[in-house]
Amino acid sequence: MKTVSETRCFGGIQGVYSHTSEACACDMTFALFLPEEARSVPVPILWYLSGLTCTHENAMTKAGAQAWCAEAGVALCLPDTSPRGADVADDDAFDLGQGAGFYVNATEAPWAPHYRMWDYVTQELPALVGSEFAVDLDRQSIFGHSMGGHGALTVAMTLPDRFRSVSAFAPIANPTASDWGRKQFGAYLGSDESRWSAHDSTLLMRESGFPGPVLVDQGTNDQFLDLLKPETLAEAMAARRQEGQFRLQKGYDHSYFFMSSFMEDHVAFHAEALYA
């Protein structure tokens, strides 16, 4: 692992690190904010999965999360959204290929050799961060935005014993029924749709739900409502009697201005579970 940068931030350290990923078979970069408490004791860790086109950097600079993670005494890890590099398959569309890993393990050509973001964010990166930094892997929660909200919800519901809480900003809530999902799952996972359902948070919510609390925020002026399909997840949460909240935020869109406006709520929501 290589330290790209470490910068003092809200009393802690905002770091950027790179390493050779086995899962993705390429170099990967991630950001990690460690609050001041991590100097003396391992702290709980909050994973934030980003949306389409993002790297580790977007949320690091624009989401305003460090203020609240410092206040709560929680580490914040921001992975990249796909494998990267000149020899990594890509597509001209912004929503397929690099920047658009969709948090799955691709099985199809040309994606299979590198696009293993599921293994990367659920196995390789937690093991690395747990061994290199003062974080307590017995206290983990996860959240994300848009494609990353999809990732956070599907990861949490698939690994329910690992995470104490899960939240999402404007998640892609029903990708098997959306052009944000069908196109990518077809490319990465192949045409057998039965293999897609493990990566659809509405279907997972219907099937099993999550044992801890769930928080979802969705702006009512989101320009991508037709692709996100929040109503399917809201219905599934209510039908399952899932502990949690589904909030419609009047007038907000899909941007970081929306996300940063409610970041304090989300971090406090997770901190309550992590420090329970």
Next chain:
Amino acid sequence: MKTVSETRCFGGIQGVYSHTSEACACDMTFALFLPEEARSVPVPILWYLSGLTCTHENAMTKAGAQAWCAEAGVALCLPDTSPRGADVADDDAFDLGQGAGFYVNATEAPWAPHYRMWDYVTQELPALVGSEFAVDLDRQSIFGHSMGGHGALTVAMTLPDRFRSVSAFAPIANPTASDWGRKQFGAYLGSDESRWSAHDSTLLMRESGFPGPVLVDQGTNDQFLDLLKPETLAEAMAARRQEGQFRLQKGYDHSYFFMSSFMEDHVAFHAEALYA
């Protein structure tokens, strides 16, 4: 004036607007955050001047100021840092020309036709914002970062009746004695150094100070300490018995991570003066 975008943010509106500037003889873009209160009543306004290479956008997306301005009920205006456009003089260096207006009115060729940022931020833009938005020009304060900290301090000390408080993050504190200053003042204002002193906050502090409170934050690991010369301003503040605080923040550098870490303090400092 043209609306470029308006986005819901922390209960208010983050707007971006463009207009044809008389002062700069080109189109200019600025950002304005209006808190929720501005829907019903004019609110106090806080001006934020940005540093080298920045546009209106950097602080809008990375400084994390909207959270605190929303809490305080204060508008936040972010001007650009120079005139812009293909027919506006420029230089290959990042610290001269576009992105580096230094908040002066240039008198020398080729800069004089457009580089009138002093008039722009002290006259034209306040008049425009005051006429178009629900802001109360009887309650103004000003702050900034680096070159913008220089701008905020010099503007406030030159117009002491207009501003209730002034603050700066890592200001260029003594530009007449720094390569961040001598080069630019020579280019914009000419070789007669007597014309530079009106734009040096250390010299203005020695000469007159500011009638309200002053807050300066400086990171001890700032990579540009030799160019910023904080010691000259600290000495001048103490010698004048200037009301205020000069804070050295251990381990912080020159970045937005530094600035955002102390943004809450600065906005609260100004809000106290604006709502006194």
